[in-house]
Amino acid sequence: MIDFSNAHALAKTLDQADPLGHVADQFILPDGVIYLDGNSLGCMPKAAMAAITQTAQTEWAQDLIVSWNKADWFELPTTYGDILAPLIGADTGEVVICDTTSLNVYKAIFAGLSLRPDRSVIVAETSSFPTDLYMVEGVLAARGNLSMQLAESESDLLTQITTDTAVVLLNHVDYRTGKICDVAKITRHAHEVGAIVIWDLCHSAGNMPVDLNTHNVDFAIGCTYKYLNGGPGSPAFIFAAKRHISALEQPLTGWWGHAKPFAFDQEFDAAPSIRRFLCGTQPILSFRALKAGLDVFTPLSIDDIRAKSMSLTSMFVELLSEYCPTISLLSPDDAHQRGSQVSVTFANAYPVIQALIERSVIGDFRMPNIMRFGFSPLYTSHQDVAKAVEILADILESDIWRETRFQTRGTVT
Amino acid sequence: MIDFSNAHALAKTLDQADPLGHVADQFILPDGVIYLDGNSLGCMPKAAMAAITQTAQTEWAQDLIVSWNKADWFELPTTYGDILAPLIGADTGEVVICDTTSLNVYKAIFAGLSLRPDRSVIVAETSSFPTDLYMVEGVLAARGNLSMQLAESESDLLTQITTDTAVVLLNHVDYRTGKICDVAKITRHAHEVGAIVIWDLCHSAGNMPVDLNTHNVDFAIGCTYKYLNGGPGSPAFIFAAKRHISALEQPLTGWWGHAKPFAFDQEFDAAPSIRRFLCGTQPILSFRALKAGLDVFTPLSIDDIRAKSMSLTSMFVELLSEYCPTISLLSPDDAHQRGSQVSVTFANAYPVIQALIERSVIGDFRMPNIMRFGFSPLYTSHQDVAKAVEILADILESDIWRETRFQTRGTVT
Numbered sequence: 001m002i003d004f005s006n007a008h009a010l011a012k013t014l015d016q017a018d019p020l021g022h023v024a025d026q027f028i029l030p031d032g033v034i035y036l037d038g039n040s041l042g043c044m045p046k047a048a049m050a051a052i053t054q055t056a057q058t059e060w061a062q063d064l065i066v067s068w069n070k071a072d073w074f075e076l077p078t079t080y081g082d083i084l085a086p087l088i089g090a091d092t093g094e095v096v097i098c099d100t101t102s103l104n105v106y107k108a109i110f111a112g113l114s115l116r117p118d119r120s121v122i123v124a125e126t127s128s129f130p131t132d133l134y135m136v137e138g139v140l141a142a143r144g145n146l147s148m149q150l151a152e153s154e155s156d157l158l159t160q161i162t163t164d165t166a167v168v169l170l171n172h173v174d175y176r177t178g179k180i181c182d183v184a185k186i187t188r189h190a191h192e193v194g195a196i197v198i199w200d201l202c203h204s205a206g207n208m209p210v211d212l213n214t215h216n217v218d219f220a221i222g223c224t225y226k227y228l229n230g231g232p233g234s235p236a237f238i239f240a241a242k243r244h245i246s247a248l249e250q251p252l253t254g255w256w257g258h259a260k261p262f263a264f265d266q267e268f269d270a271a272p273s274i275r276r277f278l279c280g281t282q283p284i285l286s287f288r289a290l291k292a293g294l295d296v297f298t299p300l301s302i303d304d305i306r307a308k309s310m311s312l313t314s315m316f317v318e319l320l321s322e323y324c325p326t327i328s329l330l331s332p333d334d335a336h337q338r339g340s341q342v343s344v345t346f347a348n349a350y351p352v353i354q355a356l357i358e359r360s361v362i363g364d365f366r367m368p369n370i371m372r373f374g375f376s377p378l379y380t381s382h383q384d385v386a387k388a389v390e391i392l393a394d395i396l397e398s399d400i401w402r403e404t405r406f407q408t409r410g411t412v413t
Numbered sequence: 414m415i416d417f418s419n420a421h422a423l424a425k426t427l428d429q430a431d432p433l434g435h436v437a438d439q440f441i442l443p444d445g446v447i448y449l450d451g452n453s454l455g456c457m458p459k460a461a462m463a464a465i466t467q468t469a470q471t472e473w474a475q476d477l478i479v480s481w482n483k484a485d486w487f488e489l490p491t492t493y494g495d496i497l498a499p500l501i502g503a504d505t506g507e508v509v510i511c512d513t514t515s516l517n518v519y520k521a522i523f524a525g526l527s528l529r530p531d532r533s534v535i536v537a538e539t540s541s542f543p544t545d546l547y548m549v550e551g552v553l554a555a556r557g558n559l560s561m562q563l564a565e566s567e568s569d570l571l572t573q574i575t576t577d578t579a580v581v582l583l584n585h586v587d588y589r590t591g592k593i594c595d596v597a598k599i600t601r602h603a604h605e606v607g608a609i610v611i612w613d614l615c616h617s618a619g620n621m622p623v624d625l626n627t628h629n630v631d632f633a634i635g636c637t638y639k640y641l642n643g644g645p646g647s648p649a650f651i652f653a654a655k656r657h658i659s660a661l662e663q664p665l666t667g668w669w670g671h672a673k674p675f676a677f678d679q680e681f682d683a684a685p686s687i688r689r690f691l692c693g694t695q696p697i698l699s700f701r702a703l704k705a706g707l708d709v710f711t712p713l714s715i716d717d718i719r720a721k722s723m724s725l726t727s728m729f730v731e732l733l734s735e736y737c738p739t740i741s742l743l744s745p746d747d748a749h750q751r752g753s754q755v756s757v758t759f760a761n762a763y764p765v766i767q768a769l770i771e772r773s774v775i776g777d778f779r780m781p782n783i784m785r786f787g788f789s790p791l792y793t794s795h796q797d798v799a800k801a802v803e804i805l806a807d808i809l810e811s812d813i814w815r816e817t818r819f820q821t822r823g824t825v826t
Contacts, residue, residue, distance in 0.1 A: 028474040037478045044474040052465055052698065060645055061441040061457040065450045065775065073645060100693025102667030103516065110555065126679065131668035131693065134681040142523065142555045142664035150679075225694070232473055232486060232697035251555035254515030255544035264780060266539065266563075268547040280513025280544065281636070283699035284645035285465065362478065367677060 002397065004390040007319055011382035014315070020308050024379040026296055027229070033360045034384045034391075039203060039341045039374025040364055042229030048292035055288040076287045077235075077256075077278055083294045084228070084237055087302060088201060088220065089211035095239045096274045097224070097290070098282055101202060103252065104221040104238040105135040105169065107277050111219060111240065111248040112167035112196035113139075113146075119166035123195070125157065126150045129175045132200055136169060142251075154181060158189055165195040172210065173203035173339035176366055178313075178331040180204070180339055184215045191216065202226060205237075206297065207340035207377060208306040212239060219244070227340065227376060228297075230290035238277050245274055254279030296378060305377045310335040312375040312385055313342050319389040320344065324396055330370060341374045351406035355395045358406075361388045415810065417803040420732055424795035427728070433721050437792040439709055440642070446773045447797045447804075452616060452754045452787025453777055455642030461705035468701040489700045490648075490669075490691055496707045497641070497650055500715060501614060501633065502624035508652045509687045510637070510703070511669075511695055514615060517634040517651040518548040518582070520663040520690055524632060524653065525580035525609035526552075526559075527662040532579035536608070538570065539563045542588045545613055549582060555664075567594060571602055578608040585623065586616035586752035589779055591726075591744040593617070593752055597628045604629065615639060618650075619710065620753035620790060621719045625652060632657070640753065640789060641710075643703035651690050658687055667692030709791060718790045723748040725788040725798055726755050732802040733757065737809055743783060754787045764819035768808045771819075774801045 015021055027043045029035065035043060059067040068074050081095035088095070098104070109122065122136050136148050146166075151157040161168055168190050173180050183199060190197045198219040204210055206227030212220055220239040224230035240248060249270070255261045256278035259269045270276040297305075314335045320327055320342075330343040346352055349369040356363060363373040375385070395401055428434055440456045442448065448456060472480040481487050494508035501508070511517070522535065535549050549561050559579075564570040574581055581603050586593050596612060603610045611632040617623055619640030625633055633652040637643035653661060662683070668674045669691035672682045683689040710718075727748045733740055733755075743756040759765055762782040769776060776786040788798070808814055 028470075030475050030477055035477060041473075041478045041481075043477065044469065049466070049469055052469055053462070056457065056462055056465055056644070056702070057441075060454075062443050064443055064448060064456065065454045065777065067645065068454075099512065099516070100667065100695075102669075102693035103512070103665060106665060130671075130677050130679060133679060134666045134668060134671065137681045138664035138666040141662065141666070143557070223694070231469070232480065233694045233700075235696065236693070249554065251551035252516065252519060253547045253551040253554070254513065255547060256515075258543075258547065264543050266543060266546060268550045280515035280649070281638070281646045282513075283648065283696040285698045285702055286696035287646075289469070289698055364478065 007386040011386040014382040027379045036373040038376030045292040048289045051288040101223045101236040102131045107250040108198045108219040110250040114249040116166040124169045168197045171200045178339040178341040229293035234290040252279040308377040309340040323393040343372045351401040354406040355401040420799040424799040427795040440792045449776045449786040451789030458705040461702045464701040514636045514649040521611045521632040523663040524661040529579040537582045581610045584613045591752040591754040642706035647703040665692040721790040722753040736806040756785045764814040767819040768814040
């Protein structure tokens, strides 16, 4: 057994000085588990249960249809959008919560195209989270006379974004490697050639400053079930810079995006606000759970959150380098270039992840040989980090992962 | 005060003979309220609270990411689709629960167009629920080179559906009048000229037999928060006849609709099943609540449900005719032509609805002068009907609705 006492002592000291140390109390953390998968599904805020219960037992069961007004159900997409806005550097009235990330990608691409009707090229990245690319394919299939170009790297991106480019769709943080893409630089370049930029914030919203308006970003989308702790499949968000809202058009024009939804007019007339990104009736129970996740952030400083995130991932990287030398770092070595996850490669990543799960350390596996560990600054401690690496080192040293029971591949999420 | 004793006695007799009388016990009914708005938002099944609590406290809070497999979250759209299927005359594998009705309209229209690539006309109705028309507008805006024709009546519809028609989008039950459209006749006519038909079942699913496959219907969509009692904004459904599934295409091609969603391939490859209508991650809490709503139907006969629905609306119409002669029936007089709602017109419908609400009778108002009352056969009794008409008659006779407090128009849902 490796001696981890120094690591544990350091972790304890860092946790004692952590200004966010008290926040973990606001979450239900799984019993006896070190959960390093908040980049996939965030933990449940304690307040979520009360919110859901109140919504079900009072708003739904007792007040029923009256709740559309009395409980402001109809306004939740923008009310909650305004709560989320400061976390991503957006203003009131620029964010709406609705539908799914994939659907919001589709809307944002069309919105961008509507602002650049004389252009026909969409630029994205080969390393994109796949659904973003699938949605570009969908836009191409729906509309025709468009083309997609895929960039292989950040420098390739700068070459490919030209005066032909209508829309650029990029991931702020790479879902596999955790590498941060330079929002300021790419957005500036795109604007210099007149292109519209959409940022996918799935892996950055809630763990680092995003500063959308500082960087003059046009559109952004993202999910709320990772670092925002909104619950499984909680509704996604979409941001549009105020300057674009009155002009943008998108084709998912359902009644919730109508200027007068309850006039039941025969023709569509888009709401003169961010609501024009809404389409149909939103899942209220999932909205209420999400609110509990968003509320946790309100009194906190996003700079504190980022500082803790960097401290956690740095400690993990350093301990790995010391105690698990057979594992290679896939994420950037410089914490400033890295999101709140650390990805590593190992020839037998799948059985190792399975062996970690057996020891109650939850990370996730990505094809072909990637182990991905997410560090949620709101509830992960440095002591969790030290303990996780100790267990990983033990699994590697003992070769227990070679046992047959860890080799079988099930469905992997 | 009018003597309603005969009506109450009859209602009691009918309720005692009601084979569905016991079903109301499975719902939380609002205290002291006669709720005639289940056509807008259905009441909460008692089992929903336990389902949501279990999902939040165990699946989310404790099991977290493991629940995608352990709790079959990823399969819920088709698992629950298969539970819903028999209610609408569909087979296993033909229904998927997802997203919203409006979004599913968009997918279904594109799916229909993909099967009729040489045609460019979409036929709908002026009386359609508006969001269906808005979504046709969206399809036209996205794709171009298409046109929409609106029919004014059922006979006009038969004239307008021709060999130029690609897709016909119709409402099974008119949301304002409750009039049933003849699915068999229209579908047959559309098929004779080679058109694809989409039926919107929002106001029929769960209150009458729909028999999609008996009538050879191509596509159908609908919501689950009305007669299916799935909860506020519960996810919608979409049906495709098995013969169309492998060929249809729709552009909302997110990763949940991919043949291998966890392979993270760069290119989209549609699932070879009804899952190709899926797009992004679904709201699990809202799904679990919906399951409680669907489960109520499993042991019941849809013919019993329809018989009770007709009995309830017929009693309401007869009592209105006897006790509220100043009110005009907007719904068909023949119960066989009528869904599970009764709509009436009255010059001062808005203040009357407000006065009814004050007396705890909940119906809803639709512009300009329509009062709409929904009768949910699972939990509405004949005694509710008699009591509601007694109160309405009293409000009309007393002229109390003329009081100023009932005149102010708020937001109306």
